[in-house]
Amino acid sequence: MTLNKANNDPSIENADPLSEIGVLDDIRLLGLALKTLGHDYFQLAGLEAQRAGRSLVTMLIVGIMFALLLTLAWLGLVVVAILAMIENGIALSHAILLAVAGNLILVLLCSIVIRYKSRYLKFPALLRSLKSNPES
16 A cells, blocks of 8 residues: 555545545535425425315305206206296296306306316426426
8 A cells, every 4th residue: 555655646636535534424414405306396396286175165055056056057947948838938938048047157257267277287386397398
């Protein structure tokens, strides 16, 4: 070993214990960065799951309203048909027909709300985050 030092061997001179500490610090920092990144992804997934849960509850409530309004519209159409046959064109059937038309407009509004809320069930922010390129 003293022979190598006497010959000025560069491999022995560059074996500095301080450079090994720098590599260990770099590895430690990389591990911390990966842990932080993983935590961020899990936090984002949790927030999106919460949003998806809320959207699902809203969609279920609106879906129930949709079913009730559609049922009322059907019953209204049946009542209109029966009254039209019985009364043969009296204005009461026109009033019921307007009520049915109002119910159908509400059904249309409910379907728009369901379509709008359904996009949050796909976890869009998490997917964008996972697909993003770290180099860009």
